[in-house]
Amino acid sequence: MSDNRRVRGLVRKEFLQILRDPSSIAIAFLMPVFLLLLFGYGLSLDAEHVPLAVVVEKPSAETARFTGMLQQSRYFSPKDFASMRDAELALRTHEVDGIVHLRASFAADLKAQRESGIQVIVNGVDANTARMVQGYLGSVWALWLEQRLQATGQAPVVSIDHRIWYNTAVSSRNYLVPGLIAVIMTLIGALLTALVMAREWERGTMEALMVTPVSMREVLLGKLIPYFVLGMGGMVLSVAMALWLFHVPLRGSAVVLFASAAIFLLAALGMGLAISITARNQFVAGLAAIITTFLPAFMLSGFIFDIASAPVAVQAVTYLVAARYFIAIIQTIFLAGNIWPVILPNAAALLAMAGVFLGIVVARSRKRLD
Amino acid sequence: MLRRILALATKEFLAILKDPRSRAVVIVPPIIQTLVFGYAATFDLNHVAYAVYDADRSAISRELVERFRGSPVFLENKMIAAAGDIAPTVDRREALLVVRLDPGFERNILAGRSGQVQLIIDGRNSNTALIVLNYAREVINGFAMSRQPDQTLPGQPVVRAWFNPNLESRWFIVPGIIGILTLLVTMMVTALSVAREREQGTFDQLLVTPLRPLDILLGKSLPGLAIGFVEATVMVLIVTLWFGVPLRGSPWTLYIGLAAFLSSAIGIGLMISSLSVTMQQGLLGAFLFMVPAILLSGFATPVANMPEWMQTLTLTNPLRYFMVILRGVFVEGASLRVLWPQIWPMLLIGSLTLVAAGRLFRRRLY
Structure with a gap:
């Protein structure tokens, strides 16, 4: 044709x-x-080795366990800072993306069952990364808490088991x-x-x-x-x-x-x-x-x-x-x-x-x- | 001499703006795109579709489900009756998250053991999956706290975010859109300017006029500079007045950064243009530069997440620097002194490429 x-x-x-x-x-x-x-x-949206400033006002066994877990996490590369002032300066100059602050009363508060938050400051400009950092820190804390409760024989109210389907490595x-x-x-x-x-x-x-x-x-x-x-x-x-x-x-x-x-x-x-x-x-x-x-x-x-x-x-x-x-x-x-x-x-x-x-x-x- | 340059610049403006269709594509889309992308480009999640499989059907399990229902982020999709329906619901993307409570949830909690909650999350978009996981954890932690009012969760992190207390990702993304669209418009105006004349044969005529290569360079740069400034100004107004992103730094700092950025964008555009013989090549060249420049600028995915060698590569990308300036001036209120390390590399890229473009004018590369 x-x-x-x-x-x-x-x-x-x-x-x-x-x-x-x-x-x-x-x-x-x-x-x-x-x-x-x-x-x-x-x-890539996977933040790994996020530079994190760690300020421990009074080192103790409790704080060492927490910072040790931060060290092990592949999401963070923590750096020790002597004071909050230095850490805040580092955050301002983008040298670190966040600060974890364990106050002097940390161990005492834990023992007395008083509310004692781990203070965290993140640079919120990149909100997505900030939220990821928050999430990763949350997991480190949850793990730390679980081990701590296990040591005392208590069980948390709820234990969460999460499965991310199709992409288990996230x-x-x-x-x-x-x-x-x-x-x-x-x-x-x-x-x-x-x-x-x-x-x-x-x-x-x-x-x-x-x-x-x-x-x-x-x-x-x-x-x-x-x-x-x-x-x-x-x-x-x-x-x-x-x-x-x-x-x-x-x-x-x-x-x-x-x-x-x-x-x-x-x-x-x-x-x-x-x-x-x-x-x-x-x-x-x-x-x-x-x-x-x-x-x-x-x-x-x-x-x-x-x-x-x-x-x-x-x-x-x-x-x-x-x-x-x-x-x-x-x-x-x-x-x-x-x-x-x-x-x-x-x-x-x-x-x-x-x-x-x-x-x-x-x-x-x-x-x-x- | 100044008159000649102005005459050439006027001619360039006319070449772009006299045709109504070409005028329309230069002016209208950036404004519409700022608005549409400003709304669409966000990592914040709201109305997340989720499903619940509650096999415990107890008062306490209902209490937990109620907490999800009360959260502003989650939008209930359905209750799943049988465990076998969980997989199809996630597969079909009917729910991003399935909260699964097996029988014994209440009994365990009442007995002082841990109640088991399983969260099944669609990981096809892993970033969304992680955000959903975080939100779900917050809801469940809230529930856990309410079950034990006498006992606090020791050491629960209290997070404060500087500059952006509510962690709105729009504040991060929307200023970035200014950079992307300014680059797009400037490149389109400059990358075709020499190529068009080459293809139509008028560039040879231009070369035999008394205009020196430097004059041609300036005449060809002016339209890009002017259009870039005007478009960027309109977009800055949209970003601040419409989207309500704070402009904390000085507008002068922003404009000095913009000028440096435009010089580098124009330089690269003119260099591509004088390297190409046809408009198609000019367009492709602009494109091959622009797509990586945009995607690897840190606009959506942070530069810090790239492998080392690629982070080094991005040092040649002017948009990378401009992104830092935009976010620095808008959200952090950064000063010129703080941002200077971002400005000089753009000026360097601009002067190198402009010199190269001027040299390439005389040479015809076939």
């Missing part, structure tokens, strides 16, 4: 163009590797790396296509294409197929790195993962094409692609910030971000497994988005010169 031949010709032309201008290859293959390497190592890398794949693929999908259509318009080659017997549908297919192949190639590379370099467990099936990635890529490429066709100008297309893809995929997708905590109006905005659905799918497939009640609705949403974007593209790409 001649129709097929034309599409094949266009695909070949696009591939040749990709091979000759290495920037597209760079986007599809080098970018995922480079970005995933950088961010896989660089992004390593933030395990969820950040799959999320990064989604963010990176959003970028690549949109960037690959956003520029190509605008480029044809600006260079006038779109007009040349219009006078040929090629239909607009064929032009679009000719654009979509090569970039889809490139994008899936980037996806395979990223997943391989996640598995073998960052050792993220893959608990679901690879087939489901790549099938949903294919749907997501269609949505991302469709969005890029839609931007590109609407803008018809590389400056506007490029800027619009960056504004509508990278930052929303980073901030509004549940990649790092929990969506459920945002106000309802902002949550509504997140439904327009394709990465949101893909991140829900990819985090679940990697860490929890093939959980259909999570995968299916999100995949359906992605399919709908791909349909809408490609619909916009078809509707707006008449053979017409305005």
Whole structure:
């Protein structure tokens, strides 16, 4: 069929163009590797060896047991300070992130069963880290308390046994790396296509294409197929790195993962094409692609910030971000497994988005010169 | 000479602002994004969906459940009737936390033994999981204290947080958004300015005019500087007036930091631009710089959590310094003297890249 031949010709032309201008290859293959390497190592929310000032006003066996536990915790690297004044200065200059203050009356208060808090001061500017430090300190204290009660033969009222499912090591890398794949693929999908259509318009080659017997549908297919192949190639590379370099467990099936990635890529490429066709100008297309893809995929997708905590109006905005659905799918497939009640609705949403974007593209790409 | 530079700057402004669509993408999105991201980008949790599996069904177990219900952070989702329903509830993300109380909870407490509480937390997002665990612990500790009013929990840490007593992560994140969006706008304006002329062939014409490379450099820098200042000012107003983040330091310190940051962003943008032959390359170059610069700036994940070699690498990232300045001036009220170690590296990056850009103008790299 001649129709097929034309599409094949266009695909070949696009591939040749990709091979000759290495920037597209760079986007599809080098970018995922480079970005995933950088961010896989660089992004972490696990605060370890937090520098902590410890001020013990009157050392005793009780205080030594507590500071010893701090020393053992991998979350802290405690430093002894002689006075609160020195410790506060260190906190102010960001030399330490927190102060643990055991007052002179600490041991006596404990013996007399008086209220005797361990005084803690944290630098609250980075609230998340401050809260983590607070949580880690809480665990150290709980452990200390438990041992102390055991020694006296008492039992605490409640003993808490917590299980963190899917990520028992509580390593933030395990969820950040799959999320990064989604963010990176959003970028690549949109960037690959956003520029190509605008480029044809600006260079006038779109007009040349219009006078040929090629239909607009064929032009679009000719654009979509090569970039889809490139994008899936980037996806395979990223997943391989996640598995073998960052050792993220893959608990679901690879087939489901790549099938949903294919749907997501269609949505991302469709969005890029839609931007590109609407803008018809590389400056506007490029800027619009960056504004509508990278930052929303980073901030509004549940990649790092929990969506459920945002106000309802902002949550509504997140439904327009394709990465949101893909991140829900990819985090679940990697860490929890093939959980259909999570995968299916999100995949359906992605399919709908791909349909809408490609619909916009078809509707707006008449053979017409305005 | 000044007239020539101004003429070039005017031409640059027109190139960016005369097209209504390109005007719209430069001006509107940063303002909308400041608002939307300001609300979305937070590590604070509220309305956490949780479920309860209470197999004890006693007065004391109900008392504990009541405490969760009373907490502003937790939003009850459902009561689980059978233990077998716990796994599907977590799997389907219907609840982030399941509180499991097995039979014997009340009996144990009344007998002076420990009542067992199991917390099952969805760890797909480990940061959220840890925060939920902390909140849940607080609720349960509160319950434990109420059961033994005569006995205090010895040595329970009393935590005070400096600068941000309620530990609102918005105070940390929202000033950072100013840095990100200022970088974005400045880079977009400058990274394409030389590349556009190269692609259209007008750069050669520019080179044969009496303008010296330094003049071209200045003329091309001015629009980025002006647009960067104006956008940043609008965002500072939104952050303080709309989001209510305190601006404790002096605005002058903030603007000196901003000027240093803009010089480095413009320098990098112009360098990328003069290295690229087509706009696509310029755009990609800007992008390849911007994405890592934003993600590795300490905006969301602290620089201190990175491996050593990467912390060293981030010393070349101007946004890293500007983040410290933004948070220092806004939340800590830091002075210029305290922030100087953050300012000079940006000025250094700015002058090195501007010199490099000026040298690259004459050279065509194919």
